[in-house]
Amino acid sequence: MSLVVYSAACLFGMAALLLFHTPRVALRDPLTATTCAAIFLGGLCYFCSAPVTLDAVNDVTGIPNFGAPMTYSVISAYSASLLILLITWRGGPGDRIRCWSVRIAVVYSLLIAAIITMFALADAPVERLRDLDTYYANTPYMREMIVLYLAGHGACLLTMCYVCRRWSREVTGILRTGLRLIMLGLAFDVIGFEGAKSTAVVARWTGHDLDFLSTDLAPPVTSLGALICTAGFVLPRLLPAAQAQWRSLWDYRALAPLWAELQDVPTAPKPAPPRWQLPRGRLYYRELRILDALLALQSRCDGRIREAAYRQAVAQGSSPGEAGFVAAAAMVVDAAHQAGRLRPSGSPGPPGTSRLHTAVFSETGELVRLSQALATSPVVEAARGGVQGTA
CATH class of the missing domain: 1.20.1070 (Rhopdopsin 7-helix transmembrane proteins)
Incomplete structure (x- = not known):
């Protein structure tokens, strides 16, 4: 007993x-x-x-x-x-x-x-x-x-x-x-x-x-x-809290492709995150770093890349909303290249070809969709291949 x-x-x-x-x-x-x-x-x-x-x-x-x-x-x-x-x-x-x-x-x-x-x-x-x-x-x-x-x-x-x-x-x-x-x-x-x-x-x-x-x-x-x-x-x-943590863990993993693309973009230094965190805290720090990197890339975003990728995505059957994320992902890949991730730092892109574009997505869901487009879209993969070919 x-x-x-x-x-x-x-x-x-x-x-x-x-x-x-x-x-x-x-x-x-x-x-x-x-x-x-x-x-x-x-x-x-x-x-x-x-x-x-x-x-x-x-x-x-x-x-x-x-x-x-x-x-x-x-x-x-x-x-x-x-x-x-x-x-x-x-x-x-x-x-x-x-x-x-x-x-x-x-x-x-x-x-x-x-x-x-x-x-x-x-x-x-x-x-x-x-x-x-x-x-x-x-x-x-x-x-x-x-x-x-x-x-x-x-x-x-x-x-x-x-x-x-x-x-x-x-x-x-x-x-x-x-x-x-x-x-x-x-x-x-x-x-x-x-x-x-x-x-x-x-x-x-x-x-x-x-x-x-x-x-x-x-x-x-x-x-x-x-x-x-x-x-x-x-x-x-x-x-509800457990479901929120599970959703945060899923979002954290879904953002991995986008973070892998942006983690070498130079940004302002940030305090190191705590060593042990729940998924929600880990997601917060990953989002923060991604947003900082996207902000750093704004001046290098080329509108022509975005427009071309949008047309290709629509031609391949994507909806306008999906095509918008695909186009943004292709532009991010190009901007990351211009920032020096895919070629030696200090080598600027061609002058006069870049236009200011907002590549910052404030909501977690939008970042996740951007990351998914970056990881799965053949249009983005083609844009990445073109960038590597010119490196």
Whole structure:
């Protein structure tokens, strides 16, 4: 059991780190902060509920079963954080969000205080690491403590199910997918935690033994449900960023032919980029260098090259838009040659043949299309061959 819950706790921690990778930004964003807090508390729940952890806490404090109110308090704090996260995520007036958040925090703080008080009043001398809920189901004050934490968590689950169900009808796309994952995770939690543990406790009240529901069924089912629920919260936050990084990586690679053509063009020196970067950062530096090189080549751009390449591209069946990029790519190849890439530096092109042309493309998509035309167009390849022939 300890391995199962520790594994769940580690996965929760990894999810929190993914969202909290930039602390300054995360702390300024209430949604990111509340998401990280909820995921962290979820992982802490599983860490605290592991029998190994409970045994260590009981030994350190010298109080049998001290780990029980500690775990139940963390579960209650986790329930409160989920409700606050859902309210923050749905959005609305700031005053309304703060008001409801304070109310939830107060209610669950009182619940935690009641749980600790019940444990302090109870007589529970026998240490139980796995079956405390059922073993002490009929013990005064321990019984009330167990009912309190189950009721608090159950109220959280039902409230979230209701809100997510209504909200999912109003939204589409990745947000609806996230809400449905949350509802699926909540269903596992309702069945595997609330249902199993409550049934086992009630069975003890009526003189029956269904302890396996609490000790064997609840931990793995609850872990699975919590992970699905966490995925529902995290997916709408991380997937757009992951897609953006993937797109940046694709664009970075697509710009490789253009950068290979321009990397030897003399430009103003730039600070060296960081050694380790995500694709978006690498794309930014590559675009910056390409744009600098294109700006440096403007005075060498020959309009006649562009017009001739445009006519050839149209004659070969290219659309006017495609022909425009092909023509610009052919002009860039010629300008790079004039700048000295394909022949010794310091040897200027023929005087009077160059005209100013704007070869700068400000959008990433335009640079990518220019790079693709440069790499694949036979017109540009012919222009490159002509340049090499005159070198």
